[in-house]
Amino acid sequence: MSGVRGGGRMMGGGDAAAQRAANAAAPKIPNLLGRIAGLFAPHRQALTVTIILVLVSAGLSVVPPLLTKQAFDQGLFPSDGRPNIPVLVQLVSIMVALWVSSAALGVWQTWLTATVGNRVMGALRIRLFGHLQAMELAFFTRTKTGVIQSRLQNDVGGVAGVLSNTISSVIGNTVTVLAALVSMLVLSWQLTLVAVILLPVLVIAQRRVGQVRARIATKTQESLSDMTAITQEALSVSGILLAKSFNQQQAETARYDAENQNQISLQVKQQMSGQWFFAMVSIFLSIIPAIIYVAAAYLITGGVDVTAGTIVAFTTVQARLMFPLLGLLRVALDLQTSSALFARIFEYLDLEPAITDTPDSHPVRAAGLGRIEFDNVVFRYPDAPTESPATLKGVSLVIEPGQFAAFVGPSGAGKTTVSYLIPRLHDVTAGRVLFAGDDVRQLDSDSLVRNIGIVSQETYLFHATIAENLRYAKPGASLAELEVAAIGANIHDTIMSFPDAYDTVVGERGYRLSGGEKQRIAIARVLLKDPAVLILDEATSALDSISERVVQDALDAASKGRTTIAVAHRLSTVRAADVIFVVDGGRVVERGTHDELIAAGGLYSSLYAQQLR
Structure with missing residues (x-):
């Protein structure tokens, strides 16, 4: 099992190398926040209403503390020493009305932000899924399915809270903090200086904590990708059959557990990072009222007019400052943390599909439909080492409409590659593949694929x-x-x-x-x-002889009236082909009917003789 898994690790390293290459090719993200803001562009109206609600709600939230000062100085302890009940009732009624209004606006605001945030997240997920659908086949052959699934699920899901809450939280908390600061300045600029003297230190500390959390978030998402890949591989039907066949269930569980332990460690680190910072912030903001009392005593002793109502109102406003300020610091940390997730999402969105339609592409022409031509085609897989030989080397051939053409040859000769170039699953490195007389690179891809049907070995x-x-x-x-x-x-x-x-x-x-x-x-x-063209890629090679005969009868019926290209390992299935192309080492070394190739005594005759033994 170690040998098998070692190979798996090597494949994983290849995936990582391919991904690093993709990362290097992908454009940098100069303005991540600008791109995130662009996701909200289709929801301007709802955002405008949300911003208005946030502004109004934040404004209302700082009025009650100011009314508290009036309630103390004019209602409870007026200058004549006797409580003024009518004034006190009036002020309390206004405060209650403000609290009820603020709560109702908060519910409305929460519904709007939740709706917008989830719609943006859904649109982002669909956009990423659609973009991945447009990527070329080579992208998926070099990238683990589990890694792709992780980008769609874990990364997009990881930014859900930021998308849902950031705008309202930033605007609401900012307005509340500013309004609270203004109220504090109005009440006493001297006490305000005492209350905010250490805030710059907190902002600097917050940035450092955010950088640490962003690094941990990146490692956490990479670990989640690995876990998703292991789950997809090991718990698929094929993976379960393989594990049970080799009695490796415990080894698979151990492999998953190792990554699970890594994920647990990273999750704990992510949740604990910044906790001491927030504990210090909470302590600082909690002890400020006590400091304010001492500072007020010194001010009063120094002849500054500070009333009891001013002190009560100031500490009330300062308390109102505490939670919005903590909220802003948390949002700033969340943005720094989620920036790693957004970068991973945009990294995939910035990948350019290697195979796309040209601006002047056109549909397949009806004239010559079913005719396929290879004109000196050379093909090398995009991720193949530059020093390795090309998979196809100067292949030229013609298949006429309605012909049954077969491609045979040793394993690895390039037969399947030929069939992949016709529907443009890959693009040629040099030369041309013509479909109905046109280079497939000039054809509209939808029109091309509509005219081609593929039956592969792995149904x-x-x-x-x-x-x-x-x-x-x-x-x-x-x-x-x-x-x-x-x-x-x-x-x-x-x-x-x-x-x-x-x-x-x-x-x-x-x-x-x-x-x-x-x-x-x-x-x-x-x-x-x-379709007008049918491609059979070793469609019966995995079947027993009885099933093969039944399926071959179905294939023979399906081939009637259309151009058929069969990539075959069992030569007995293509004896009736109109033309057989023998591929070896990336070249067409022989061509002709079964009888002609047998008579020629070449590679085809040798392969046929071997299969008769």
Whole structure:
């Protein structure tokens, strides 16, 4: 197991190297806060209302302390020494009304910020998902699925609180702090100096704490990515089968536990970072009233007019300053922490797809539909070392409309690569691939893919019903259309033998079905699409001989009336091909019919003889 996992670690290192290369290629983020603010642009109206509510609510919050001074000096202890009940009732009534109004505005404000924040988060997740859908196939072959899932779930989810609460918190707390400071200055500028003398020190300390938390947040998200990748690999159907086959369940659990312990340690560090800072801030803000009492005594002794109402009102306002100030410091820390998550999200959004349509791309032309030509094609995988040989080297060939063309040859010769270049899953390094007479790079990708159907060796079915899997090729297709496609793929009778027929749930990756059944459903899905060109990438190589014959009959029926390209390992399946291309070392070394190639006595004849033994 150590050898296998060692290989896995090496693959992980490759992923990391590929990611570092992507990071280097991605543009830097000069204005992260500006980009975050841009996410809120579609919600200007709701934000405007929110800002107004925040301003009004913050303004109202500092009025009661000022009324408290009046309640003390004019209501409870007026100059004549007798409480003024009417004035006191009036002031208390105003304070109650302000508190009720502020609470109602707070509920409205919370609903608005929650709505806007979650919509922004949802839009960001969809934007990232859509961008990843546009990335080229090579991106996914070099990046672990779990890492991609982590960006969508953990990173976007990690900034949810910031998106939901930052604007209202920053505006509301800022206004409250400023209003409180103004009120304190109005009450006594001398006491205000005493109360705020250490605030600059707190701001500097907050920045240092924020930098530490941002570094921990980055490591935490990287660990979450690794955990997601392990979960995706080990708990998939294939991963479970592999672990049970080699009795490695405990090893898988140990691998997950090691990363889990790392995650626990990072989470504790993240939650504890800054706790001493906030404890000091709380202590500082809590002892200020006591200091104010002492300072007021010195002021009174020095002849400054400071009334009891002024002291009570000042300490009340100072208390109102405490929580908004703590809130601002926490938001500043959250922004510094979440900046690492936003950077990871924007890092993916800044990746440019290697394969895109050109501004002058056009649909596939009807004339010559089904004709495919390779013109001196050279191909090297984008992440392959520069010193390694090209996968395809000067391949030139023509497949006429309606022909059944087969590509055969030793493993690693480049057969599948040829089939990937036709639907433009990769772009050629040099030369051209022409589809219906046009370079595929000049064709609209949607139009190109609409005219091509692919049946691969690894059939992928969703954990859904048979009907839903078939309709993936043609959303909205009627049951009659599904049945026609299934009949063409020789799977209709099998489907009808199931208790739920077309509503049968196939299970994860179709594991409730046999290999032959899955493959025939995949063929039916392609028939429902009805493409002009059919690509069969070793579609029967993983099947037993009985299933292969059934599937081969379905493939033969599916091939009628359309150009068919078959990448084959079993040469017996392509004996009837109109033309067979023998690929070796990235070159087409032979071409012709089965009989012609056997008579030539070359590589094809040798491979065929080996399979007959």
